[in-house]
Amino acid sequence: MKAVVHDGPAGWDGLKTKEMREASAGSGEVKVRLKASGLNHRDIWVLYRRKETDRPVILGSDGAGVVEHVGEGVEGIRVGDEVVINPSLGWSHTSDAPPAGFDILGSPTPGTFAESIVVPAENIEKKPAHLDWGEAGILPLAALTAYRALFTRGRLQAGEHVLIPGIGSGVATFILMMAKVAGARVTVTSRSEEKRNKALELGADAAIDSEGDWQKSMKDDQADLIIDSVGPATFEKALGRLKSGGRFVNFGASTGESVKLPLRPFFYGQFNLLGTTMGSAEEFRKMLRLVETHQIRPVLDQTYPLSEALQAFQRMKDGKQFGKIGLKID
Structure with a gap:
């Protein structure tokens, strides 16, 4: 064969x-x-x-x-x-x-x-x-990874604000669609204007330039949950937009293996930093039910x-x- x-x-x-x-x-x-x-x-x-x-x-x-x-x-x-x-x-x-x-x-x-x-x-x-x-x-792989990142590790609740740095990958697009059907607001970032526009067409509530001023773009609208796969290129910018007590979930390192973690803002913010990858057969079946229930494509x-x-x-x-x-x- x-x-x-x-x-x-x-x-x-x-x-x-x-x-x-x-x-x-x-x-x-x-x-x-x-x-x-x-x-x-x-x-x-x-x-x-x-x-x-x-x-x-x-x-x-x-x-x-x-x-x-x-x-x-x-x-x-x-x-x-x-x-x-x-x-x-x-x-x-x-x-x-x-x-x-x-x-x-x-x-x-x-x-x-x-x-x-x-x-x-x-x-x-x-x-x-x-x-x-x-x-x-x-x-299979991207949707399973997205489901676990959002719901098992990220504990997403309806009405929360999700930030997705670096929209464009298969997992990131699944995270956007799943977060929206779960009742969340979603902000994405990308250096590409084309990808930002596609994300808005897909349902994102806001799309900002990764190389711009995130604080100015988001103003006081901080995120309850950040799902990241970019790594060092945007890590500090993303962390700066997380609410006190918020969750930061990472599943990738597309721009490098190491990040600089500013400890004082981290512990004063009482942030939760979580890693994730893939998922179980149980989560795979739950993901399929979500996809079928909401006709996600x-x-x-x-x-x-x-x-x-x-x-x-x-x-x-x-x-x-x-x-x-x-x-x-x-």
């Missing part, structure tokens, strides 16, 4: 499309004929974390398709079912942190950038009926055929997308 793999030296030189052997579903497993998948920043990070001596691995964490074979001992799933795949492996119940042994599809476990995949039966859920294949294929930036996956990777690397980049798998 055709697949997008990392095979060879660390970085882009190891990224290629090649033929790989199809796996068979064993006991407790399900084989899915994939229809669509989606890129995440994780797919780029994996390229640089692997060694040349590592065995080739199929990349990709997002996917949706049709059940082709059901392994022994699997109940409640039938051949022909239309499903989405939960990329969190070994995390069944909501907890403060993932359990030991937690992993994510797409390295070291074979991922979704292929014509088929075999996964544990507990990682299969019914595809939301209102989503087409392209939308369903880009849903993922923001699809562009779709590429599997054979043009390298161009899709380049678009993500360049940071040009607004929403998720999809792969169509025939």
